Amino acid sequence: MEVHNTSATIAIITCRRPIWLKRLLESLTKQNIDDSTVLNILVVDNASEQTTVDVVNEVSSLSPFKITYACEKTPGIVAARNKCVTEFLQTDAQYLFFIDDDEWPAEESWAQNLLNKQKEYNADVVTSHILSVGEPGTPEWAVELIYGKNPLQEGETVNKFYTNNLLICRHVLEQINPAFDKRFAMTGASDYHFALKCTKAGFKAFYTNAPVIEEFPKSRATVKWFLRRGFRSGIGFTRSHLFEDSLFSAIFFCLTMASVRLVRAIGYFLLGIVTLNKTTLVNSLFRFCSFAGTIAGFFGIKHEEYKTIHGN
Structure with missing residues (x-):
């Protein structure tokens, strides 16, 4: 059995x-x-x-x-x-x-x-x-x-x-x-x-x-899609912490992460310029949009990514 x-x-x-x-x-x-x-x-x-x-x-x-x-x-x-x-x-x-x-x-x-x-x-x-x-x-x-x-x-x-x-x-x-x-x-x-x-x-x-x-x-596979995804992910990150953390903790943590994302965006941008590597350049723009989205999340801004269906 x-x-x-x-x-x-x-x-x-x-x-x-x-x-x-x-x-x-x-x-x-x-x-x-x-x-x-x-x-x-x-x-x-x-x-x-x-x-x-x-x-x-x-x-x-x-x-x-x-x-x-x-x-x-x-x-x-x-x-x-x-x-x-x-x-x-x-x-x-x-x-x-x-x-x-x-x-x-x-x-x-x-x-x-x-x-x-x-x-x-x-x-x-x-x-x-x-x-x-x-x-x-x-x-x-x-x-x-x-x-x-x-x-x-x-x-x-x-x-x-x-x-x-x-x-x-x-x-x-x-x-x-x-x-x-x-x-x-x-x-x-x-x-x-x-x-x-x-x-x-x-x-x-x-x-x-x-x-x-x-x-x-x-x-x-477009630069525009990656920029929107970075912006959306940043917003979602901030909103999640605003919902679950104390206001002071959420503001401090999200602003810290926004700063990290901005620094990384600048670093990848400079590297992309030197190497002429498209992946690195788009990555820098993605991270900059993630920084922008992290800040936008404090103001209740939303980006509805899932209205468009991709794939078969």
Whole structure:
């Protein structure tokens, strides 16, 4: 008689990306897990499209894991993320994975590796990095810039993490509920804000080497997109700390980080001029916009990044 000691759900948020969703689902069906592990997959559709239902049904028919489809009609990444958490908490699963629909695991042991490291480190949260590859025709400078070099080491504790490659223990989501704040509905940074809440609640997050691969769409490979992303990330950073820290602490910390970002922007700009390297120059502009966004966040300015859908 089989005894299952571990149960986990992989959550995917999708919105008008049926081709990429199918690629991810097919990759997940190839995951190798221990005999003692039960793995399920949850797809939350934020667009209510029949093409998404068709993809789920097609892959489900051949999948060794149960795949569940759910619809979240409220637009925005926050509502979709919270739908994932709600659906998960209605089951008896112990762990919730998050992976994006433009990604796929680098190895067939990805899910089991994260589960193993959770036990090894007695972690509340386990995260890993992203390997970016360009959609055909995407310039190399953009692919190099989106994530840069991974600075983390195996077993390192982290205080920020994102829902593009993440494992969360059930007790974390039972305590921090709702997990994602609707004030970030269309602006991004709700996962950074969630990480900040986890850290303040005393939960421990660890890094492990279990990457996923992301296809970076050609439509994002513009200087304008990177500048907007830098501005948006800076705003989200400041708003997160204003929501969770004391006013004095938030102002001091955010102004300090704004200064650091400005200095780095100047440094990268000078280096880019000397080397005539486009990646370095755009990186400097990205960091300057992040500085500007960090200041703009104090004034309630928002940038709604998620109105435009990139990819397939």
